[in-house]
Amino acid sequence: MKDPEDEAFEQLALKQGQWEHTSGWRKRQIADAHKPSLEYVEMHYNDTLEQVAVELETKFTQPFGRDTVQSFAAFVRGMKR
16 A cells, blocks of 8 residues: 555656656665665664663663663673674
């Protein structure tokens, strides 16, 4: 079933002269262009996990207690590659 966004992308494709297309292909093409590359994700994976651990340590101590938050942070840091 097509949603209004799918129909708009199909109309755009038809206006651009691309008569033979599968439903939603233009929408997927644009979405794929905005996905970060695997290389970029791998490069920032550990940095992102460290940021999460630091945020846990600084902002969650009050509601959960220091020992619990330290366990959460250790778990997140253990996910690094």
